[in-house]
Amino acid sequence: SPETARRPIRDLPDELISQIAAGEVVERPASAVRELVDNALDAGARQVTVRLLAGGVRLISVEDDGVGIPPEELPVALRRHATSKISNLHDLESVNTMGFRGEALAAISSVSETALLSRTQDQASAFLLDARSGELRPAARSRGTTVEVKELFFSTPARRKFLKTDATELAHCVEAVRRHALARPDVGFAIWHEGKLVEQWRSTLETADTADENRQREALDRRLSDVMGADFLEDSVAVAFKLGNVTVTGRAGLPDAARSRADQQFCYVNGRFVRDKVLTHAARSAYEDVLHGQKQPVYALFVEIDPLRVDVNVHPTKIEVRFRDSREVHQAVRHAVENALAVPRAQALAAAAA
Ligand code: ADP
Ligand code: MG
Numbered sequence: 001s002p003e004t005a006r007r008p009i010r011d012l013p014d015e016l017i018s019q020i021a022a023g024e025v026v027e028r029p030a031s032a033v034r035e036l037v038d039n040a041l042d043a044g045a046r047q048v049t050v051r052l053l054a055g056g057v058r059l060i061s062v063e064d065d066g067v068g069i070p071p072e073e074l075p076v077a078l079r080r081h082a083t084s085k086i087s088n089l090h091d092l093e094s095v096n097t098m099g100f101r102g103e104a105l106a107a108i109s110s111v112s113e114t115a116l117l118s119r120t121q122d123q124a125s126a127f128l129l130d131a132r133s134g135e136l137r138p139a140a141r142s143r144g145t146t147v148e149v150k151e152l153f154f155s156t157p158a159r160r161k162f163l164k165t166d167a168t169e170l171a172h173c174v175e176a177v178r179r180h181a182l183a184r185p186d187v188g189f190a191i192w193h194e195g196k197l198v199e200q201w202r203s204t205l206e207t208a209d210t211a212d213e214n215r216q217r218e219a220l221d222r223r224l225s226d227v228m229g230a231d232f233l234e235d236s237v238a239v240a241f242k243l244g245n246v247t248v249t250g251r252a253g254l255p256d257a258a259r260s261r262a263d264q265q266f267c268y269v270n271g272r273f274v275r276d277k278v279l280t281h282a283a284r285s286a287y288e289d290v291l292h293g294q295k296q297p298v299y300a301l302f303v304e305i306d307p308l309r310v311d312v313n314v315h316p317t318k319i320e321v322r323f324r325d326s327r328e329v330h331q332a333v334r335h336a337v338e339n340a341l342a343v344p345r346a347q348a349l350a351a352a353a354a
Contacts, residue, residue: 018080018110019156024316025107028163029056029152030172031317032108036147037180037189038098039105040064042085043145046203047188050177055169055193057152057160065144068120071127071136077116078131080106094307098272103316105147111159112152118145174199178227179273182266182300185223186210201226224251224300228264231257232298237344239301241336244328246305248336252283253298254344255290262296269303269310274321279303282330286337290345301333 012020026032033050040048043066053059069077076082083102086092092100108114109131119126119141128139153160163169170193181189181201188203204222209215225233235257241248253264267279279301287297311322323329 014080015110018106021080021103021316022107022111022156023159025103026111026152028172029060029169030176032056032060032104032112032149032152033062033173034176034179034317035099035104035108036060036062036149037177039147040066040145041180041184041187042097042099043067045144045187046207047190048177048180049190049192050173051192052170052173053194055163055166056173057163057166057169058150060149060152060173061146063144063146065142068123068143068145069116069118070120070123071118071129074116074118074127074129074136075134078105078109078114078129082106092313095312096270096307098318101313101316108149108152111156112154113150115148115150116145117141117148119143170198179266182223182227183268183271183273183302185216185219221251228298228300236298237340239299239336239340241332241339243332243335245309245325246303246329246332248301248303248332250301251299252286252301252337252340254341255287255295255297257298258287258291258295259298260294260296264298265296266300267303268301269312269321270305270307271302272312272318272321275319276321278323278326278330279333282333283337286334286341290341299337301336303329303333305329 025035029052033056037048037050040062043064045064045066047065049063051059051061081102083100085097085100086095105114114131116129116131117126117139121143125138126141127136129136153163174191177189177191177199186203186205189199189201190197191199201223205215205219221233232251232253236251236253239248239250239252265280265283267274267276267283283297283299283301291297309324312318314320314322
């Protein structure tokens with residue numbers, strides 16, 4: 001109404017800014033798990049262990065054996081827009097790390113009780129930082145980082161109310177790790193819930209093997225069957241295709257392996273799991289002639305493209321991307337899957353004719 005008293009414009013307090021921003025980044029425990037595993041991988045981890053209590057609501061602990069954080073930088077890691085991953089626009093445009101916005105730890109720690117425990121190669125001891133109190137003290141662990149997130153959304157009850165049962169939140173957390181695990185057969189992953197091992201995906205790659213293409217392909221196949229189910233390798237064909245600037249690899253399920261739900265469709269762009277209409281549409285259209293009705297194909301597709309031709313800075317969670325030339329990407333993915341399916345299809349036709 002015209003009677004409304006005008007209030008002065010003021011800067012929001014920092015903590016409130018983080019809590020508002022946290023709404024975009026951390027929707028539920030699985031979003032925090034995803035961000036923390038992103039960080040572990042960016043730190044060069046070879047083994048990532050996730051421990052959860054009550055579906056991640058009471059505790060998320062992500063432990064890695066990566067490069068670690070020196071004690072003087074622990075408080076900086078928690079600050080908004082503080083990152084070690086980019087420092088200028090050029091870095092942003094060619095970013096090859098999972099993170100770069102410097103938002104996740106700030107967001108997570110503003111809506112939980114967070115502690116960072118870390119040790120770099122050069123330190124004689126690890127250090128533990130309690131985010132709330134700011135207390136920093138020596139602690140024990142080997143090289144790497146453990147981030148502990150307790151009582152997620154304890155200070156934002158509106159958000160906490162949207163959480164589902166522990167079992168559902170746990171399933172989302174496992175799914176978040178699964179998405180990472182598919183893309184990184186060189187890293188071992190383990191998920192514990194309430195003290196029980198829920199999933200474990202071991203790495204079959206030695207550091208020395210990572211340059212060997214055959215060993216890499218074997219490791220990926222092994223990881224695909226560990227994560228997608230033992231039948232997946234038999235029920236799918238290898239995808240390997242290049243069109244212009246776009247390379248597509250991975251595996252595409254045979255039409256018979258299709259499901260009623262689209263819950264086994266994994267697309268990656270430069271190693272990052274993405275949800276993208278261009279990619280899912282392209283993949284589905286490759287099955288146009290062989291899949292009828294509402295059947296959903298199964299696949300894990302890895303798209304590699306010049307970082308300058310894709311913008312990952314579209315959304316805070318970076319699950320969406322924007323391609324500079326989406327027609328080219330669509331064609332590449334469609335042809336990649338069509339070509340892969342053509343071989344078993346020709347065999348089936350020949351068998352039927354015989
Ligand atoms: P971003 O990943 O976008 O840089 P984050 O808030 O997730 O932002 O993390 C802030 C910084 O803290 C990172 O840039 C990195 O330097 C450091 N960091 C976070 N997690 C880890 C980790 N597990 N190991 C080593 N450094 C980490
Ligand atoms: Mg991050």
